[in-house]
Amino acid sequence: MLDSHRSCPDGLKSTMKNLIFDRSDDVSTADLKKLYIATFGCQMNDYDSQRMAQILRNRYVLTSRPEEADLVLVNTCAIREKAENKAYSLLGRFRKLKKLRPEMVIGITGCVAQLEGGRLLHRMPFLDLVIGPLEIYRLPEILEDGRAAEKWPSVHTELDRDFSIPLVRAPLPENNPVRTFVTIMQGCDNFCTYCVVPNVRGREISRPPGDIVAEVEHVLAQGVREVILLGQNVNSYGKKNRDYPCFSGLLRAVAGVPGLERLRFTTSHPRDLTSDIMKCFREVPQLCEHLHLPVQSGSTGILKRMNRHYTRDQYLSTVDRLKSICPEIVLTTDLIVGFPGETDSDFLDTLSLLETVEFEQIFPFKYSPRPGTRAASFEDQVPLHVQNERFEEVLRVQNEIGMRRHKVLEGRKQEVLIEGPSRGDRSEITGRTRGNHVINLPGPAELAGEVVTVEIERACCHSLRGRLPGSVSLQDEGFTSVTNELY
Numbered sequence: 001m002l003d004s005h006r007s008c009p010d011g012l013k014s015t016m017k018n019l020i021f022d023r024s025d026d027v028s029t030a031d032l033k034k035l036y037i038a039t040f041g042c043q044m045n046d047y048d049s050q051r052m053a054q055i056l057r058n059r060y061v062l063t064s065r066p067e068e069a070d071l072v073l074v075n076t077c078a079i080r081e082k083a084e085n086k087a088y089s090l091l092g093r094f095r096k097l098k099k100l101r102p103e104m105v106i107g108i109t110g111c112v113a114q115l116e117g118g119r120l121l122h123r124m125p126f127l128d129l130v131i132g133p134l135e136i137y138r139l140p141e142i143l144e145d146g147r148a149a150e151k152w153p154s155v156h157t158e159l160d161r162d163f164s165i166p167l168v169r170a171p172l173p174e175n176n177p178v179r180t181f182v183t184i185m186q187g188c189d190n191f192c193t194y195c196v197v198p199n200v201r202g203r204e205i206s207r208p209p210g211d212i213v214a215e216v217e218h219v220l221a222q223g224v225r226e227v228i229l230l231g232q233n234v235n236s237y238g239k240k241n242r243d244y245p246c247f248s249g250l251l252r253a254v255a256g257v258p259g260l261e262r263l264r265f266t267t268s269h270p271r272d273l274t275s276d277i278m279k280c281f282r283e284v285p286q287l288c289e290h291l292h293l294p295v296q297s298g299s300t301g302i303l304k305r306m307n308r309h310y311t312r313d314q315y316l317s318t319v320d321r322l323k324s325i326c327p328e329i330v331l332t333t334d335l336i337v338g339f340p341g342e343t344d345s346d347f348l349d350t351l352s353l354l355e356t357v358e359f360e361q362i363f364p365f366k367y368s369p370r371p372g373t374r375a376a377s378f379e380d381q382v383p384l385h386v387q388n389e390r391f392e393e394v395l396r397v398q399n400e401i402g403m404r405r406h407k408v409l410e411g412r413k414q415e416v417l418i419e420g421p422s423r424g425d426r427s428e429i430t431g432r433t434r435g436n437h438v439i440n441l442p443g444p445a446e447l448a449g450e451v452v453t454v455e456i457e458r459a460c461c462h463s464l465r466g467r468l469p470g471s472v473s474l475q476d477e478g479f480t481s482v483t484n485e486l487y
């Protein structure tokens, strides 16, 4: 195995040189300006938006109303054309706000900023700032310099400089967060032929283990119960650093932080999922039995063209091995339909892989060519109407599988970490099982952050409905209150 020869590093202590923000609390919110952040894309962007709010906390307070903001940041995603277009359309709306309030500073951050750089200023002359993902930690300095020199617009998209992910010690922007991400690495070395990530986030850099542990301690001190370790390919954590642990070593180290209730990680590359990592699902009690393992296609030929470095059979044997080590494991995946050259037979391979693995949930996407990627120049692009048909078929097949998998849970009891009021119905609460199923149930909002036993009453396609044992069933008339010894 690639990583089994390495062990945990000496003392997992924070590297103070990376400490960039440790504010005192003596700034009154009345003195603060207003910051609005719109976020598109993946969890990495969510994490970056959270960091931007944290590091600007001395000067700005978050607002949900862009029209009253002094600083507007649109954190963009370039992975698919649709997300990019949505960001442009939102920015177009902000242009009108800027006309009304010319002093408003508008910035674009994230992957589109990195990919397009200064070209964005020609396309959108009202923009003040273009900031790539590796430069967001310099935001206070960039804003200060811009204001002092009255020099807008400005572009900050350096990718080649030495970069390390700083440790941010400011409070999390959200009140009483139950779960949060902690990034463990940045960038990617895999160069899948459809993906812009290596072009916009640079080559893979692992964060020092001491900083990761320090950030986990920091978020736990704020009430977080569940931590999700985040990176483009977490399984290859530490490969370039001989004195860092391998990923399984990091998992064990993080799990040992006092107060951590649950641990997850995302995203995994199937090629790098070692037996050591698989064993953690059995041996590390905090690690939840859920794995997001992107397959992208069920056809070996298409996987090769995607440069994924595994075949269909290798993926299936990885899944078999994992299920034999941890039979309770819940699997989810990403899929691309209509990749260039995908034939009907390739597509049928994908459908049959879905039936074989029985994922709990999938995140399918129609292929869209991205600038600067190899697949964008492949000549055998699949027509949109074929992509649409395949997309619908994948959803149909997966809905049946997902429903089947969820039905098995009806009547069973599950350990659920309650996250707070349900989004759809604020009178209810929502939480997650260890297998990452979202579950909605009647109950008091005060249970947020508690792990409770929930009885699954009904399976839906994408979520579950449940009740606290001892409470009145949904089916019973006159439901008024919940009685449960757990609270």
Ligand code: SF4
Residues within 6 Å of the ligand: 188, 189, 190, 191, 192, 195, 196, 197, 198, 232, 233, 269
């Ligand atoms: S593994 Fe492939 S798809 Fe994932 S970020 Fe890296 S290049 Fe992109």
